[in-house]
Amino acid sequence: MEKDLQDKEAIKKLKSLAEDIRFCMYTTYTNGRIESRPMTTLEIDEEGNVWFFTNRNTEIGDSSNQGEAVTLIYSEPKNNTYISVSGHAEIVESETKKEELWNPMSKAWFPEGKDDPNLVVLKVTTEEAAYWDATSSKMVVFFSMVKAVLTGTTPEGGDHGKLNLA
Numbered sequence: 174m175e176k177d178l179q180d181k182e183a184i185k186k187l188k189s190l191a192e193d194i195r196f197c198m199y200t201t202y203t204n205g206r207i208e209s210r211p212m213t214t215l216e217i218d219e220e221g222n223v224w225f226f227t228n229r230n231t232e233i234g235d236s237s238n239q240g241e242a243v244t245l246i247y248s249e250p251k252n253n254t255y256i257s258v259s260g261h262a263e264i265v266e267s268e269t270k271k272e273e274l275w276n277p278m279s280k281a282w283f284p285e286g287k288d289d290p291n292l293v294v295l296k297v298t299t300e301e302a303a304y305w306d307a308t309s310s311k312m313v314v315f316f317s318m319v320k321a322v323l324t325g326t327t328p329e330g331g332d333h334g335k336l337n338l339a
Contacts, residue, residue, distance in 0.1 A: 176334040183336035184221040187302055190256050191247050192217055197258075199225070199233065200244040209246070215274045221338040223258065224270070225295040226279055234293045239263045243297055253307035260299040260338075270294045302336040 178186050191197070191214060199212040210233070216224040223245060227234040240261050247256040271294055275287045283289040 177337070178334065179337045183302070183338050184217075184219070186304065187221055187256070187258065187299070187336055187338065188217045190254055190304055190306060191223075191245075191258070194247045194249045194254065194256075196247075198246040198248075200246060201232075201241060203232070212245075213278075214245075215276070215279075221299045223260070223297040223299060224274055225297070226271075226274065226283065227293055227295045228282075229291045229293045233262070233295060234264065234291075245297060253305070255305045256302055257304075258297070258299050258302040258338075260297045262295060262297050265294045265296045267294060299338040301338055304334060304336060 195214050197212055197214060198209040200209040212225050214223055243260060243262045245258040271287050283292045
């Protein structure tokens, strides 16, 4: 069933789906090429912004890319949940935010801890998203597809829609 959501309802839906997945493919368009790399979502705040840590010495962590258009792609095939989020990225210089987002797992990437000089906070200001959420069991999805084949109809694909996050 198609469900387009706005404002707070859209943010609530994004948080409920993406926070359980945690990992996304952070996708940019650079020099005529689509480039993706895995990132760990640290937080989706009350305004729908998505927060990450990254290294200052990477393309993502380079402050010359402020305002770069990005797409975050979340996928959880086991639960039939998929999200594509569009927005703009920026480096945020904030010791308070570093402290707030820091967790023990971050130390795997930043062994010097919160004070690592290469650790930067990355914020993606979200604008819109599309989601597909068919959290039914695999058996229910399978029988829905078989029914569609036998009846010449389209299978029920769960909820999907657009999220207006701006």
